[in-house]
Amino acid sequence: MKTKLLFAAVAACFSIQAGAQDITLHGAVQFPDEHVFTRTLVRFQELVSKYSGKKINWVLHKNSELGLEKQYFEYMAQGKAVDYAIVSPAHMSTFSKAAPFIDAPFLFRDLAHWNKVLDADLLKPVADEINQKAEVMLVGYAGGGTRNIFVNKPVKNMVEMKGLKVRVQGAPIWSKTFSAVGMAPTVIAYNEV
Template sequence: MAVIKTLTVALAASLTFGTAAFAQEFTARLSLDVQEGNPKYVAAENFANAVSEATDGAVKFQLFANGLLGGEVESAEGMRLGSVQAGIITSSVFATWIPEVQVLDLPFLFRDDAHAAAANAVLTERLASKFEEQGFHLLGFSINGARQPMSTFPVDAPSDVAGKKIRVIQSPIHIALWEAVGARPVPIPASEVYNAMQTGVVDMFDNTATNYLTFRFYEVAPHYTDLRHVYAMGSWVVAKSWWDSLPGEYQQSITKAATEVQAEAGPLLAEVDAASLAETEKLGATLHVVSDKQPWIELMEPVLAKFAPQIPGAEETIGAIKAIE
């Protein structure tokens, strides 16, 4: 009888443990460098809600806006260390670990917003294993925004920027692409852009439409030009250690939710960008659209030709992107 009792207790304990394991909740801290209401935040919020609904609340993504968990570099490092579980982080941040992502900084890689959005599947397929090797699980990409010239003077043709001092991010590619059109690149941290423009250290810089309004850049750069020479892409990543702890069915739910929300992110961003630019016009900004991009493309083509061979797998990735109709 003692043996039967022991077996009964063990079986009950096993069933209880199994039920608890199945009912286990998985919570992830998702880091964002933008404020609430920003299109990237809204996309992350839609994603978190979709995942919670698909898993009956078993998987929860807690959103931390305004860089509360650190900047983008710190958040990426946090995922490798386990202090952060997820984020939508600008792709160039990962270049230290995954040099293949530098392909996204090449000029005129995408024809337009729709082409950039359509490249998600190709980029994810080609880069997922590279992220995995470095401790990240890649869920895909979405557009953070297209980089646009913002200046103290009108910009249409490359000759308009010849000799002008332009603030650039600290990237050899970005320095080279502006040198190619005759400008004088000056690497300056993002936090110092407004003051650099205000004091005349630089004459122009490039950034995204939403930031033109949000950071009041129109005050120091009253001319905004639609050029879209480089797209800033957001990498949707989760810590591999956290991802590996999830049951397969939850992984499938997360992947599905991410893919669906990423498809919606582009139109949402376009809508917010349009509203932001309209508001800057009311505040005195002048908006320009480049009448002919071909001169820009031709002058920046050597930059692509120079740097692509230096980026692992870039030529194949570029070919796959160009083939997207």
Template sequence: MKQTLIAAMLGTVAMATAATACEITLRSSDTHPDGYPTVVAVQKMGELLKERTGDRLCVEVFHSAQLGEEKDTIEQTQFGVIDMNRVSLGPFNNIVEETQIPSLPFIFRSTDHMHKVMDGPVGQQILDAMAGADLVGLAFYDGGSRSFYNSEKPIRSIADMAGMKFRVMQSDIFVDMVAALGANATPMPYGEVYSSIQTGVIDGAENNWPSYESSGHFEVAKYYTLNQHLIVPEILVMSKIAYDKLSAEDQAAVRQAAKDSVPVMRELWTAREAASEAKVRAAGTEIITDIDKTPFIEAMVPVYAKYVTTPKLQKMVEDIQATE
């Protein structure tokens, strides 16, 4: 016990020393656990910054929702309390309307298609739009393809979802998507999902392989339906307040380091997806793959009609569909 305490204290001192070694230490938030691809990618960005600025800039990543859940940390980042933030695009849907388009169900044909879109003009348009929310858009990370999982039964059709309660991110699009499938959406913070499924407050949720595995949700929701209704990117943003305090040279260094962290994240993500899937399958989870996606896609017509309402957003959808 004493040795453990001493080791912990030395670790804290080491972290503090590393942080104070730089003139400016940017505090970055992530809800995912240590070792998760997004966390490691931002840590890599910090290493690049430290090296390229001669120890002038560092990044300290607060993982595992240490600074709060995503909705709260977005507000803190806007106010400059947090310098940087890795968030799914979902919680931004009610803040920056451009983020609604990549959050639409079945908007992307595949992960490769999503990469080409977000690496191109549409992605840049969304990064630029963050300025309207007092944020600086830096880069997009992978969020994987999201599918439904629950504790009650296998889901093979829309009819199987009738009346079931699913947790969704705090996004109106996600709520309307679940409603269009005949189920009930319950927006709640990610950290509350495990206990809510365990106690029957909700029947399940929807997420990608790594989140389903790392959260332990597969332990309490053993039916995973690979309908892949969403391929929502994650975004790395910076507080405009913090960004504006930097010199033009340091601002450019931040942007480049963020961009250079993307291929690192994607490589880690591919490996993590495979490892998570293997772990979930080994645990005896029932994976449902015999599913016709067509009725699910057709059910999204009213969702698109509700959210794709302006020429700007319609053009974004057209540009995404035209991306090869």
């Protein structure tokens, strides 16, 4: 029996085979050593090792060696190849229709608003649905950071954004959001930003 944990919103997933003597866990990340996602997974490994009291062999596959975030979540749900990773909620939509909304740009006003939502456990129904349907458990949340729009000319209001090209990550909610305000989104892979 496998239990999988996911540290999402990007998120880190973790799976342990019950009763196993030697534990080897495989993680996956799209980025090199210095990227914050990779550093977060290394810290995750340190904390799990410290508090589990067990000898764990960690194998962290970097630089998209095992594919992209979408595949990482699929692998975890299938119980193969990846035990923990940082994954965008957009890639959980097969198991939860609400999960991609967590990834919506500009959903939270600021860090205080984000923390208030987490403190109130308002995302628990989404996490419970993912655990029930995918057998992947969210063990934490991390914000994607501040959202900025950079343009080559001054923009003073929303009307002036109409038709502007903007590069967005592959989550459909990003393209839909920027299209809704009249911009022209183009999808690029997150690791190409």
